Amino acid sequence: MFDRFVQFVRDTFGETDGFIPLHEPRFTGNEKAYVNDAIDSTFVSSVGRYVDRFEEQIREYTGAPYAIATVNGTAALHIALVLAGVERDDLVLTQPLSFVATSNAIAYTGAEPCFIDIDLNTLSLSPEKLSAFLDSQTEIRNGSCYHIASGKRVSACVPMHTFGHPARIEAIVQICTTHHIAVVEDAAESLGSTYQGKQTGTFGLLGTYSFNGNKTITCGGGGMVVTNDEQLGKLGKHLTTQAKVPHKWEFNHDQTGYNYRLPNLNAAMACAQMEQLDGFIANKQQLAGFYQAFFQTTPYQFIQQPADSQSNFWLNAVLLNDRQERDEFLAYTNSKGIMTRPAWTLLTKLPMLSHCLHDDSTNAQYIEDRLVNIPSSVRLT
Numbered sequence: 612m613f614d615r616f617v618q619f620v621r622d623t624f625g626e627t628d629g630f631i632p633l634h635e636p637r638f639t640g641n642e643k644a645y646v647n648d649a650i651d652s653t654f655v656s657s658v659g660r661y662v663d664r665f666e667e668q669i670r671e672y673t674g675a676p677y678a679i680a681t682v683n684g685t686a687a688l689h690i691a692l693v694l695a696g697v698e699r700d701d702l703v704l705t706q707p708l709s710f711v712a713t714s715n716a717i718a719y720t721g722a723e724p725c726f727i728d729i730d731l732n733t734l735s736l737s738p739e740k741l742s743a744f745l746d747s748q749t750e751i752r753n754g755s756c757y758h759i760a761s762g763k764r765v766s767a768c769v770p771m772h773t774f775g776h777p778a779r780i781e782a783i784v785q786i787c788t789t790h791h792i793a794v795v796e797d798a799a800e801s802l803g804s805t806y807q808g809k810q811t812g813t814f815g816l817l818g819t820y821s822f823n824g825n826k827t828i829t830c831g832g833g834g835m836v837v838t839n840d841e842q843l844g845k846l847g848k849h850l851t852t853q854a855k856v857p858h859k860w861e862f863n864h865d866q867t868g869y870n871y872r873l874p875n876l877n878a879a880m881a882c883a884q885m886e887q888l889d890g891f892i893a894n895k896q897q898l899a900g901f902y903q904a905f906f907q908t909t910p911y912q913f914i915q916q917p918a919d920s921q922s923n924f925w926l927n928a929v930l931l932n933d934r935q936e937r938d939e940f941l942a943y944t945n946s947k948g949i950m951t952r953p954a955w956t957l958l959t960k961l962p963m964l965s966h967c968l969h970d971d972s973t974n975a976q977y978i979e980d981r982l983v984n985i986p987s988s989v990r991l992t
């Protein structure tokens with residue numbers, strides 16, 4: 612059956628013998644025109660109209676009233692956590708199945724991640740396990756949530772919409788609101804995915820996106836913070852631009868800021884990519900449909916979009932029966948020039964995080980043992 616999969620992928624991508632990557636970018640629109648225009652304008656750095664236009668496009672697309680472009684998705688997540696009020700020695704709840712950027716951004720604030728298991732249906736943070744953890748291990752004091760055993764404040768929760776599939780974000784936000792915990796959505800992978808018709812990234816206090824080279828759309832490197840909160844929106848812009856007090860000629864800074872503003876050159880590419888986002892997602896949803904039909908003829912489960920959701924199907928994924936079979940599938944497909952890869956090693960196992968608090972990781976471990984990501988680029992044919 613593995614050979615049938617290889618043939619299926621070749622047929623679907625119209626590529627008879629070359630290498631088929633996991634996810635490659637497509638520059639089929641105005642990318643070159645806009646980047647050239649940015650160069651001609653001499654505004655290639657942190658000031659320029661493409662940065663403003665890109666932020667406007669994201670506001671319009673997501674419905675979030677405030678958007679702040681940043682140098683990458685990790686920086687966006689860091690600044691969102693700062694805006695959410697996360698401080699040194701706090702705990703920040705997140706899931707063990709995520710890219711390391713999620714926990715790195717938490718670490719930059721001086722807080723520590725605390726890992727709560729995922730749902731098998733969404734592959735993202737489990738509302739039931741979150742609720743059980745908070746009810747049994749935390750208490751509310753002076754309007755804040757505290758972890759009883761460690762005495763640490765639980766200031767934020769970072770659910771991640773895994774591979775573009777929406778988490779059960781409404782339930783997560785509701786639980787966190789009851790416990791006085793700010794929700795920062797790591798929507799790096801899920802731009803354009805919706806839960807009950809609403810864009811992922813716009814449910815929490817803040818949400819962040821990534822425009823790294825392997826994401827659904829890219830500008831080389833880039834990120835975005837979105838929020839409904841006017842004060843946080845304005846403070847976010849301020850903090851990402853060295854906290855410079857606006858003035859025609861004077862240089863004054865009123866706090867420690869960050870050089871996190873996206874360069875205009877990258878924003879030019881991003882504007883062109885945004886124009887194609889809906890087309891890319893439609894193309895990826897169609898590919899997911901082909902995979903779904905194919906895997907129905909096999910003993911393997913294709914990861915479908917969760918209930919009440921429209922997924923952008925950033926990275927398609929399939930579950931093998933056990934870890935040994937997973938490894939055989941990875942070895943076979945990669946030897947045939949079809950790029951596939953396993954899920955991330957659980958964050959709880961990484962050396963710099965192994966001391967962190969965590970709940971059970973049964974579901975995350977089940978997925979780590981079985982899941983394989985399969986080629987998911989937008990098809991040109």
Ligand SMILES: *Cc1c(COP(=O)(O)O)cnc(C)c1O
Pocket residue numbers: 683684685686688709710712713771797799800821822823832833834
């Ligand atoms: C890609 C990604 C990020 C970070 O984005 P960069 O732009 O590469 O910094 C953060 N979280 C998750 C889950 C990601 O997949």
